[in-house]
Amino acid sequence: MGSLQRLPGVAWLLLALLLGLSAIAPGFASAANALNVAQQATLLLLLALPMTLIIMTEGLDLSMGASLSLCTVVLAVTSLGSGSLALGIAAALLAGVLIGLLNGVLIAWLDLPPFVATLGTLGVAQGLALVLAEGRSTSGVGDGLATLWNGAVAGLPVPLLFAVVAWAVFHVLLHHTRFGVAVVALGGNREALKLAGMNERGSLVAVYALGGLFVGLAALLLGSRLGGGHPTAAIGMEFDAIAAVAVGGTLFERGKGSLGGTVLGVLAVGVMRNGLNLLSMPSSLQVAAVGAVVIAALVLDSLRGQHRGFAS
Amino acid sequence: MSTLAQKIHLAPEQRSLLLRLVVLLLIGTGLALVSSAFLGANNLLNLLRQASLVFLLASGLTLVILCGGLDLSIGANVAMSACLAATVMKATGSPLAGCAAGLASGLLVGGVNGLLVTRVRVPPFIATYGTLWILHGLTYWFMAGDTIHGFPPAFRFLGSGYWLGVPVPVFLMIGVLALGTLFLQYTTMGQEIYATGSNTEAAALSGVPVLNRRLLVYMLSGGMAGLASLVFLARLNSAEGDMGEALTLQAVGAVLIGGTSLFGGTGTLAGTLVGALVLTVVLNGMNLLAISANWQPLITGVIVIVSVAADALSRRRSGD
């Protein structure tokens, strides 16, 4: 089920970026910077992993960024309001799952095209985030949370732990459970799913809900990094996630995907951003660069994809 | 309601338009009762000005959706074109040059979108989503955090001026509505656009140049974004990298509330106009009632979801 054909591509890209940036970007090639990149990348990975599954089902989730912002606000407001960090964490996770469920229901039950449904929930989530944050204090959530971003377990930074565990979880889900089989079939041949008597709609809702859960988890990390919540903290992050998935070799059709590719894609995007930062390229232009890379990846994808398919 | 309309022998599109006008009237009446400021001349004129801007942007989008496509990049296009126009105007001192730059920029982006969709065969939402972010990034970088302001009065007239007591953009709105409707209903190209959106395969097999029509509507959408950017710029009298971020969602909202189906082939510019009015009235009402601006994206998002869901359900009922 892995897409070994495309993997070398993104690996080469990563290698090129590493070599190139080491040469021209001041401070790039240092252990401290590497750790920095890895840490930042974990946030993106938590979004990109479920996005991989969503894209494998021929779907898309444009609401992840707005949902992430919302969850950080929920985290902050609930923790500060109730005095309990645990309650805040639970609320943040719940918020993420609910948005994910909303997406899933709109797409699986009402048959709305994924981009429209998630565009709508983007507005809803963004609006809720703004409304909730208004006039409320959303910072200073406390040391308990801060250890998530800054802490370490046995020498490994906690965020990296999150990343490794997340990757492991998704690997098992995709490659060792019926749910994973359903994900591939949803993208590859829904008829086959139905003929085999599997639950098509339930699986689709679950894919988006899973995304929502990991958005909630990402909110814990982001909230820890920010020291609280912010309603526009993660605007556009779904774009980087989609870019990472596309560059990593997952196709937008037919259910072909690679988690390993996504990991490399996340690293590639993260390294690109980091390097461009060190080169003092303004973040806005970085976005343009990432956008160009996505379009290039998709153009290549469509050019190749058109000549493949079931041998007949 | 429906039997009355049927008795007067209205076609389904006209019935749908009438329904939306009634909704608009109801909302308007409600607001008038609740807020004394709503019916004030000032407020109504401002409302019309805002609705015109949304309509200008949504008109091009309507054509794209009618033809079976989608353009998510229009808001970013507005920002880019406005900033470009502003820069050119400052550099040359000529409003005409600025307008030309803005329009050209809009058309160019539209052309790129159109080519990506028709020649490279990238699905429309991915293509325009990608260009959205590229434009966004380029605009931000280009402006480098600066703001350009202070434009010649001749230019500002376009956005903030009045003629015969009515804001200028309203005339543009009426002009675009008239020209656009003439184009759609009274040219063969317009008929081909409807046919392409309704059933692309059948249109192609009937000898309709489907790809060319698709390219055309994307360019028109870009061009209208260019025009809207000029009006926007003229009204704000300043340009900065993040202008117009909320416009995409509002334009999409206007089109969908106006009754144009996302699946293509049905819809009118008049519907989009009413949709723009409904949306603007709702947002205006929220302002008057001192509801925080933060609710706006939420309300817009909910309206979009409800409209599309209603569209999907009614299509299912008619067995499509």
Added chain:
Amino acid sequence: MSHGDQAPLLSLKGITKRFTGVLALDQVSIDLHGGEVHMLMGENGAGKSTLMKVLCGAYKPDEGHFESHGQPVQVHSTADAQRLGVAVIFQEYSLVPHLSIAHNIFLGREPRHRVPGLIDHGRMHREARTVLDRLGLDIDTQREVDGLGVAQQQMIEIAKALSQNARILVLDEPTAALSERETERLFAVIADLKRDGVAMAYISHRMAEVFSLGDRVTVLRDGKHVATMLAGEATADELVTLMVGRKVDMSYHRGERPARGPCVLELRGANSTGGIRDVSLKVHAGEIVGLAGLVGSGRTEVARAIFGADALTAGEVLVNGERLKGRPTDSRSKGLGLIPESRKQQGLALARTVGDNLLISGLRKLFASGLYRPRKALAHASSMISTMRIATRGPRQLSRNLSGGNQQKIVIGKWLLAGTRIYLFDEPTRGIDVGAKEEIFRLIDKLVNEGCAVLMISSELGEVVRVCDRAYVMKEKRVAGEVSRADLSESNLLRLAMHHG
């Protein structure tokens, strides 16, 4: 090798199946014995596929019942049929491209691991290996199905069926896309299955297969059972006669036709992206040329290649001596019109009005300036509606509300309005009631009498014989032969269309 003395594994008795306005099956019975290959033969539309769909539980019969080992059983769904051991060998549409072979075989039935929620990969691959070995397939079970050839995909479908302990397999023209070697392999597998006592229902149009593989043959015609006999006792000619002979409804008479004019359409050595190979044909003004052949023989692809819907990879299309550019817009402007197979998906925009659909191809011709005048358009539409006698409230009615026959008239009418002189009909009377059929034949007749040229694809051989002046026969994407007026008969057409001696 027949097991005629034992009770059949599965029988269908007295099956009748109606669709709106059509009697697809009329009191058809069939017995499937273990260890036998039961060949099912008949023309297109004779009811073979429908019968198989009833067999696998996809269709519920209006009358009739099932018997398993001689005892009546209830079959109300595909799950019921599966429980009885019935499995249909699809081609392609039940495989997931980016899942491994083993995953595809066990889709929905993955073996459970000790750890709850997980799949036992080891066991899955081992069991898949066993099944594949039984079929003599030497492919790694970890390979993705995507990229496998058609023959191998078919084998995987068979493996899937066997792993579900299927005792009755349904194969629908399985060798249609296979090479000689792959066919031999399939036959070897079938021989093995016979030895294991599996019953097989096998739809085929290839005489050679019927006699080399079949134990029993059943012939259907117009939804009725015509004959069942042991393969050893039948002859090819006899089978063809049984498939074809019927009472023909002669209410339409081919009138006197003016002598045909010059050649207006010519295809030379055409290969296309649709798969046709080295196709050459000619159509003259004033004649109706038929294009016959079995399903999948490439008839539709020929029409699409002529019209430019599929691209030519070799050869050319000439209209009045001029080479076509291969784009529908160009073809339309040169006087071609295509009436496609599926009028709802390819011929009409159902959500638009009758008038809109009638005008769409003629826009350039009727409104050369580019300005569209609704009133003039309505007038043209109304006039066409009355010329074609389309039963509709008027040009403003939505097309989806019309009957099949009237929808077809719209498709034809739109080309009339466009000034078409060369008509490409793909199954013009499919799904249309008898009365409307006659009207359409008369229409086509009128067209040729006015000097137009017609190429008509039809699966109903009787139609081709009645209506056409001559015919080409397609077989496996190539032209198998041309039949002149004098030789135009259903048996001649069928013989050319099938693999025959």
